[in-house]
Amino acid sequence: xxxxxxxxxRASRRARSLEPPAPRSPRNLQLSxxxxxxxxxxxxxxxxxxxxTSGFNVALASIGRDFSVPVDQTGAVNLGYVVALAAMIPLCxxxxxxxxxxxxxxxxxxxxxxxxxLGAAAVSLPMVVAGRVAQGVGSGGLVPxxxxxxxxxxxxMQRLSIMxxxxxxxxxxxxxxxxxxxxxxxxxxxxxxFLLNLPLSATAIVIALTFAREVENRAVRxxxxxxxxxxxxxFGATVLGVERLAxxxxxxxxxxxxxxxxxxxxxxxPYELRMGNRAFLDVSLFRRRRFAKSTxxxxxxxxxxxxxxxxxxxxxxxxxxxxxFGAGLVGVAGAMGPIITSRIARxxxxxxxxxxxxxxxxxxxxxxxxxxxLGYGFGEVWIIMxxxxxxxxxxxxxxxxxxxxxxAAVPETNLGDATTLDGTSRQMSGAIGIAAVSGALxxxxxxxxxxxxxxxxxxxxxxxxxxxxxxxxxSPGRLPLPSDNSGAERGSLPGRDS
Numbered sequence: 225x226x227x228x229x230x231x232x233x234r235a236s237r238r239a240r241s242l243e244p245p246a247p248r249s250p251r252n253l254q255l256s257x258x259x260x261x262x263x264x265x266x267x268x269x270x271x272x273x274x275x276x277t278s279g280f281n282v283a284l285a286s287i288g289r290d291f292s293v294p295v296d297q298t299g300a301v302n303l304g305y306v307v308a309l310a311a312m313i314p315l316c317x318x319x320x321x322x323x324x325x326x327x328x329x330x331x332x333x334x335x336x337x338x339x340x341x342l343g344a345a346a347v348s349l350p351m352v353v354a355g356r357v358a359q360g361v362g363s364g365g366l367v368p369x370x371x372x373x374x375x376x377x378x379x380x381m382q383r384l385s386i387m388x389x390x391x392x393x394x395x396x397x398x399x400x401x402x403x404x405x406x407x408x409x410x411x412x413x414x415x416x417x418f419l420l421n422l423p424l425s426a427t428a429i430v431i432a433l434t435f436a437r438e439v440e441n442r443a444v445r446x447x448x449x450x451x452x453x454x455x456x457x458x459f460g461a462t463v464l465g466v467e468r469l470a471x472x473x474x475x476x477x478x479x480x481x482x483x484x485x486x487x488x489x490x491x492x493x494p495y496e497l498r499m500g501n502r503a504f505l506d507v508s509l510f511r512r513r514r515f516a517k518s519t520x521x522x523x524x525x526x527x528x529x530x531x532x533x534x535x536x537x538x539x540x541x542x543x544x545x546x547x548x549f550g551a552g553l554v555g556v557a558g559a560m561g562p563i564i565t566s567r568i569a570r571x572x573x574x575x576x577x578x579x580x581x582x583x584x585x586x587x588x589x590x591x592x593x594x595x596x597x598l599g600y601g602f603g604e605v606w607i608i609m610x611x612x613x614x615x616x617x618x619x620x621x622x623x624x625x626x627x628x629x630x631x632a633a634v635p636e637t638n639l640g641d642a643t644t645l646d647g648t649s650r651q652m653s654g655a656i657g658i659a660a661v662s663g664a665l666x667x668x669x670x671x672x673x674x675x676x677x678x679x680x681x682x683x684x685x686x687x688x689x690x691x692x693x694x695x696x697x698x699s700p701g702r703l704p705l706p707s708d709n710s711g712a713e714r715g716s717l718p719g720r721d722s
Contacts, residue, residue: 261435262373265329267390268428269370272336273363276421277533280356283405283414284534285541290414291349303463303662304353306530306655308360310459313651314505315452316365317372317644321445325369325640330432332369333425335362340425344418355418368647371627372640373436380632380706384570387624391566406552451504454492459648461485463655469663505648506641509634515642517701518630521582523649524693525622528589528686531657535682536612538665543600543675557609561617569624578625578703585625586694588618593683593690600679622693625703632706653689660685 255263284301320328339362343355378386408416465482469475496503510516536558540551573581592615599607627646634642664685668678 257435258437259377261431261437262370262377263386263390264431265428265436266370266374268424268431269329269366270390272421272424272428273367275424276359276363277530280405280417283409283417284538286409286414287349287352291352301349301353301356303655303658305356305360306651306658307460307463308357309364310463310648310651310655311456312361312364313368313648314455314459314644317368317640317647318445318447318452318504320365320369320372321640322447324438325373326432326436326438328365329369329373329436330429332362332365333429333432336366337422337425338362340418340421344415346415359418365647368643369640371647372643375631375639375643376636380628383631384573384624384628387627388566388570391562391569391620391624404552406547406549410547410549445502448496448499448502448504451492451496451499454488454495455505458485458488458492459652461488463652463659466656466659505645506638507645509638509642509645512633513701514633514703515630517696517699517703518626519646519649520696521693522623522626522630522646523653524689524696525586525589525619525626526650526653527657527660527689528693529619529657530654531661531686531689532615532683534658535661535664535686538661539600539679539682540608543678544603544605546605554605554609554612558612558616561613561615562620565617565620569621572621573625573628574705578629578705579697581621581625582697582703583694585618585621586690586697589615589690590687592616592618593687597676597680597683601676629703629705657686657689660689 287301316328316332336359339355339358339360342358343352346352346355374386375383405417405420408414408420461481462485465478465480465485468478468481492505493507496505496507500508510519536555537551540546540554546554576584592611592613595611595614596608597611599605599609599611630646631639631642661682664682665678668681671677673681
């Protein structure tokens, strides 16, 4: 057998030197200062949103008692918050692209702090609503802008690793929110729940101003005023109309509001498509099939997920008579699920693919909801906790799969628009989820239903949307994972500050 010559050996060594490096785990990556800033900002902003929502939900019953408001009407407090979020996300997305992602994040966090103080000092229910609306205005762009910053600092499969690593600390927020919120409500007052986010908000502001770096490759464009007005009117009026009709409160107003919202959205979509790169809301990104399908699945999932965030504590307090702290303890079980799932999420998604992972995830959520109904039927809190745990453990896999596949199909320049569209659809879905819960509770009250009937109607309404997510999943269109594993494992990426 002929031995390779020295020339051949040198050529072989040169070829091996050009091969991509072997994949490394996220903990071994050498990250730059802006990359660390993007990671910590995403962690803070996501935790803030989850902590604020889950912590506040356990206070609704106490707020209703203080201001003599029926429990099925307290959903209006959260609805104002979600409507403000849905209206502000597109505006914050445009502002972030125009004036700088980090700057807009810092301003939004400051407005959130002001809204929290206003709500804590409220002396009437309208003031509580005003505080929540101000919080929604400040929070509108936090998560989409933070995701935009992170996505622009990491490649697709590296994003999956980062999201898996962040899932553990972020999952603590749903556990701490109901627990700490319930403790504050029982021992002090619901007013302290408004102030729950202040330490984390201050930390995020410091990180934004000292560590994060402004995105340079942004889609800067002039303000499309017509598009901005149509967007705010369409989303806001639609959500208000759905809520009014669902609860049966002022049907005429609800019908008019819903009609105006649908009309505005019907005009908005073709108008923005004609505007092209000058559009306020770049809906043309939905022409990318993978992004459109992933966003639709996420939206349907978010209806059930956000709706349960309201329904869970309310049902435990009104149907089983648990205290706010007791309801918070049950909510901890839901948060423990993603904490455990986060340890295997990346391996599961890479091995099974996005399609199978999402299917298993949505089926697990439906199973969890069924277990909860069984728990209420037997009056056993531990069975309910098992159902909450099952649903929580399953939900993380859907979000991670959809974000990995969907945003990988979008060019870097359009990532700000993509996160805006994703965030807007999710918050709209959250508003629909809250409206669905309010409507289900109102329907159960009108029927004078038993406890099990009330629970079944409420959770059944949420299960419907997870079934819709499965239907979208099995519709035509593949969801392949991105194939840039080698590039995704580099800590310093070309064109970024190291």
